[in-house]
Amino acid sequence: MSINEEIDKKHIKNLVEIKGIGDKLTEKILNSVGGEKNLFSIVENLELEKLTDIDGISQRKAIEIMNKLLGNPSTNFLKSERAIQLYEEIIDKILDYTNTKYSENRIKLLSPLNDKNKIIDRINFVMESKIKVSKLPIIKLRGLMKNLSDPVLVKPKYDASKAILTESPEDNDYLIDLGLNQYFPILNLSSSSSIEDELQEYELIFYVYSQGFLDVSDDDNMVLISKDSPAHEIVPDIILDYFNQNLELFEKVLETRKILNQDSVLEDIPRILSELNSYKLKDVDLDSVLSKAKKDADEKLKIAIKSVDIEGDEVLELLNNNFPPKIDKIFDDILTLSKKEIKEITGIDFDPFLRKYPLELDGEEIERIKFRENSRAENEYFDLKVRSASYLESIKEKAELEVKEALKFDFEFALGSFAFEYDLNPPIIGENFNLKDVIHLNLALEKGEDIQRVDYCLNKNENVALLTGANSGGKTTLLETISQIAIMAHMGLPVSGKEVEIKLLDEIYHFSKKRSLDAGAFESFLNVFMPIVTTDSEKLVLLDELEGITELDAAVKIISSFIDMIKESNSFGVIVTHMAKELMNYTDIRVDGIEAKGLDKNYNLIVDRTPRMNFLAKSTPELILKRIYENSEGRLKEVYGEVLKKFK
Template identity: 30%
Template sequence: MGILKNIKGVGESLEKEIINAYGSEERALKELKSLNFTEFFYSDIKASRMQEIAREIYSEALNFDYVDLFGNSKAREIYSAILNAIKEEAVTPYAKIKVGLFAPVRHREEIERRHVTVRVAMSLVSALGDRVTEIKEALGMIKPFQKKSEGRIASQVIAVEDKELYNQLRDKYSSFIEIFLIERPEDFEYLRNYELVRYIQGDIGVTVNLLSGNFLTFYEFNESEVLPEIVIKGIIENLDSIKAIKKIAELMGGLNIKGLDIELMKSEAMEKIISILESLDSTQVRVFSEARDRLNQEVDERLRLANREIEERVEGAVALKGREVLKLLSGFQAGGAYEVIPEKVKEIIKDVAEKYEVEVASSLRLEKERIMFSGLFSYGYPLEISEEKLQEVSAWLEAEATRREFRAARDAASGIESYMQGVERSVNAVLELDFYLAIGSFALKYKATLPQVSESPALTFIDAMHLGLALEGKAEPVSYSVGASSIKLEGSEGERIAIITGANSGGKTTLLETIAQIQIAAQSGLPVLAEKVEFSILEKVYYFAKPQGTVSAGAFETLLRFFSDMAEKSEKSLILADELESVTEPGAAAIVLSAFIEWFAPRKDILLVMVTHLGEELMEVVKGKARIDGIEASGLDENLNLIVSRNPVLGKPAKSTPELIVEKLSRKEDKPFYEFLLKKFRAS
């Protein structure tokens, strides 16, 4: 894998999306070559395309080929249904897509490698027991590791003197914070309007103590020192995942499953990260930002209380009627008459003003910085707010809040940075864990097993369940065999062609679909829903479903053309056909089916199973070439449902059930015609 465009299916636009997912082509190639698909599976690329490309990379890395096993769309639909059932057990998009790597192959070594994965998955789920549910709940909080931080730092700037460094920082960080190049001493004046300047000192060499309070000086660029917000935002964006990983690690409890290569960060390390992040929200850090936000509200409230207290104290302390003095003051204030007011009144006003300036500081939890609030109220009556002082305090709070938040972020970043790679590895590990849990949960929930591989064309299973019915909890186990197998079933002599006959609604189509499900799942390296299975590795699976609704005039011709093309191919195949007679007249159908049997009988590489109601018509044709099996209906139960043994009797034809259907109608509706027809059946 040299360049991305060399991967089959990757064009120019897709290449750009992959590079965007990984950050660079170099990293994309490295990660994909290592089969690390995390960023890829969480990209904006269509899921089916991702799966296709991941299969290409996966097969090249492990030196095997996928096989296009599906001879027609129905066979492909059956595979999709199997895959979707396993995906339902997965929580994360990563696991849902990765399950798709288990597609049909023709290499036995690859199937056996997948069996190892399935065994590990089953051991894992079995060992975890009830904890699986809690782990899956935690997995719902997992997101792929976030390397990019969204958002922008406003009213702040990084100022540098080195042009090369300026270009590097601008290319990398300009979307996050403004980057400014200092080319002459006069440029510093421009920077005084920023809330915070992160100044990386160079040759111009302005003396640090000559810079204003909004400057923080550095002598070189280090991301966690100069831009700690990048590290902090990155880890905060992964905080839910960190908490989930901590929960999963605790639930795993040091579990050691042979073959499971999943290593999570220790709980203590994740606890440390969470503790550091919580320190960013401490009272000490928040006090100035909260004071900045509440300043005007607190000043207004203290001004109201101060004026009321002046009124009360003057009323009680001055010989003149206090209200008259205050009225006088109020009238002359503009003309400077305040100076002629008795000292006693002045003392009260000054004392109250200073008291409530301190109270403003206290209400903002800044008692130690109360000197900064001195002069906030202008002496006189009523007291007024000094707008100039208020702006000064507001600017000071803003600057101090910014500086403290920066320092807290810097301290936190230095404590967290060393954990970042561990967090990323742990996120990737739990995503992989979800993949194992999905396969293991599916296998154990439905009592699935791993099949054996047969060298000769064969498919035999014992107590298999139809996937769709198993999902609904309605499946009945069935056993069946076609081809020469080491698993022996009564009635089977290793015939490669079998015909299934029997009761309507007896499960013939269900059995045919089960055969397809078992073969496709087995050849995908997946667990199969059966007690025991032996299968052979094929090149094609064809499934011809029973037509639904009105059959079109060209259906028979289309079927013949398809079979004609298929008959000329020398592929090792499994052909499944459901009531092909429904596309033509009964007389012609028997001829066509017998022709199919005779044509494929000499082919040692073909397995053929057909469902039909024409068993009797084919009895003579199939002798020595095929086996006729039957699904028997023995009567009706108390609810007038067919009593059917879903397990076919191998080598014994079974009749359809028109007589039982007539009996059902007769007993249900008690009409003379049904009774008359039933007598005819019984007399025949």
């Protein structure tokens, strides 16, 4: 099962599910989004932003509510602010690979789990995505999927130059129910006695008949449509506008599916729409064709007539306004040719000329033809529109589904890209913490000799250890790496290491050294810290230089008591400290050390970032002092020099 199915199969649970967040908040959410139906649609489309828009709902809260409504299991895994931050930093890193709002929101909903099978399912899903992504043209796909979203609904365009005509007020109401009055005015035959005159004011009438009261001739500017036709056959623009408006989206989805070797119903859309759009271009400018034809024919007549010998009685005929046969023949020949040329250009077979010299255009006939042709063209165009709209309507649902699939693919693509770029590997879920070749995510993408992958382990017998050693040696970084790996594994993600074994636990606590020492800080720290060892749940506890919380002697007593309690439990712990020696007086504990051997020629620390087990390494602050001394100038350099002398 993939994570995709996991969410797809979920039916949004009853609102009872969010009652857990309190009746007041539930009511506030429902009021803000406009009721249960809207809330369900928000959840279905994972629109987190619509929840965060509500006053007083933070991103974290919105995620909690959304997960509740989706029926996703909630865990209480992340127990300290720093653990939550580290989790959010992981999410942020994955978000860099999302292209759509939908997958962005789905990534935000990836929380730590506690069910081993679900975790393994997710890890497998991400690993499959990683392999898939590795074979795809990543940059091209990113370009195609950037900002993809569901198709937009199109606002109807009202056109008052055309009208729909029905035969009864009931039919009117029926069409209004279909929403067609948003496109054209709707009139009905019985509405007024002067209705037939009113109809003359419109360029085109869509006559939606049920009985067929009106006799429609070729010369009427009317399109006949049966009342039983579906809405898109009466106003095909409903569906055509929708596809036109979303054409770019469908084209991108089509392209994406081609790359993924998936078939698609979207293939024909661009052709159909461009055929429709180019159809309009076939309109010819009849007036200019005719004026050119007249000019050409006049010219030809002039030349031909000039070379005719006219005899006496022919002159008489001319004086009677009759053309003698010779002249008639010339007119016949030239006008036949001209008619042929006009037909070739316009497709219309008619005689636009009055026989005179120079020729005259027959205005009345031209108007009649224009009207007839316009009506014919409108009818043909309308038929084409209906055919296109019917086809598009038949694939609309599938087309929308393909867009949804592309959005879902972006979720898979983001996870796969993240796993691929960071070269993540599936952890082994076991009983110990056995980290091999691990690296902090912040360093994982950096290249360079000084980036070192690290090994570290904790097991049942040595479930807690002190981490000591060189300033800037990488202790904090390793502690955070352990957290990241535990959090990522619980989220069902592969981790940044090779053959990493981890144990699934109930809770993770990470306390960083960057804690403010405000008044009351010590007391509030104790209130958070000590209860950790009072519950039976299995924990991972990571402490970074806690000694700053109070005076050294007291800190040592507190921390050593804490260590003893962890040792007795099924929990695991790592404590970064510069007071290992002092702590060893109070408790028996494994001490690991990161040792700095000196400075290289560029004054960089020579250090093996992998701690040595059972090794108390010195802090060697003099190395850092030496480095700063070498890199500073003037009076400051002198000061550092003085300090350094004291280390000799």
